[in-house]
Amino acid sequence: MKLYDGGKILIGLAVFLAFALFPFYNNFGKVNAKPEPKTDTPTILEFEKQNGKKECVEPKEFMRAEHMVLINNWRDSVVRDYNRGYTSNASHKRFNMSLQNGCMACHSNKKKFCDECHNYLAVKPFCWDCHIAPEEKEEAKS
């Protein structure tokens, strides 16, 4: 079998593959930094000092997997049914059902907490189009 214009085709193919596979070989072997959301805000550290442990509304594993569902449910409960308090399944403590004044009162480090995972996973929740994120000092870029 004869390959007509074989040289051009092979060069073309090589160029195409070089472009198409660029993302793969460019990142090959590199370790992506794992997202590490920080829970070391002053409020949380103070809580830890007084109670001997860190504690969120619900256990860490639940919050990690289901926080968006929980916040969605909170929102419906607040805006539709006028509720403001949420009693935890785990600790039976009552919390203010509010993203801006509840969650972010402790997690005042949106960049190191929320954005850490959201950026890693390229999800862009539009909470902050309206809700006001806590004021954070701009960190000097190293």
Next chain:
Amino acid sequence: MSMDRRQFLKIAGISSILGFGASAANATHPMWVNDLSPQQVDKNKEALVAKRWAMVVDMSKFKTEDDFKKVFDACHLTHNVPDFRKEDGSVDKKREVKWIWKAAYERTFPGQENKYMSEHIKDMPFIVACNHCDNPPCVRVCPTKATYKLPDGITMQDMHRCIGCRFCMAACPYGARSFNWVDPRTAQNLKTKLPNREYPTRTKGVVEKCTFCTERLAVGKMPACVDAAPKGGLLFGDLEDPNSEVRQIVTSKLTIRRKSELGTGPAMYYIVGGSDHA
């Protein structure tokens, strides 16, 4: 491929079982279940509650320009309402967002003016806002149920659900609703510093209006405008409670409501004219 009746029925049967199975799995997926139990959520103890919130506006208590300004500022700063200005400092009417503002007599009570009425009333500005109607046209037309009635009479809206169709603005006979044509955080008064960091702003493409300060009622405070108004200028209370101040005024004095002939059942009652003690 040919298939006889028996084979066809077998495949159809198995597929439908699989299909139902899939939908059952979907139904139990936590994303689609509101799993807050009613015992888990509650209202604040300090919350102000009513069967039917209503406001009485006594314009005779508003004497100076400053009395008005205090009320408008209190509301608009509490709720991070953008203030769009043109370069010459005048209000940019095309982008204006307002929750509470003043309107002339013939705009407030159209059809109620007459040739011989006192110049004083004709020229008097009236404080107007959302009337939180009993039968709000905005709620009827909202295609997403983003705006709705709360059991205490407040016409509330869920900004998360608003798709910005502006049907409610067309429906509202009071012009109480404003559309965010641009990102409100680009307005001069919000750009550098947000006045209230405990309340959200809105985003581009949603409609907003007065909420009778549901977020303040929930923590036991009166609406911001009521607190900022001169004494007795704006009264807020439960119309269904025979002992409340608003009910006693509405029962004992002549009050008028805006365009009540439309059948919307507005909950803003105006005392017009008379002396200070009227």
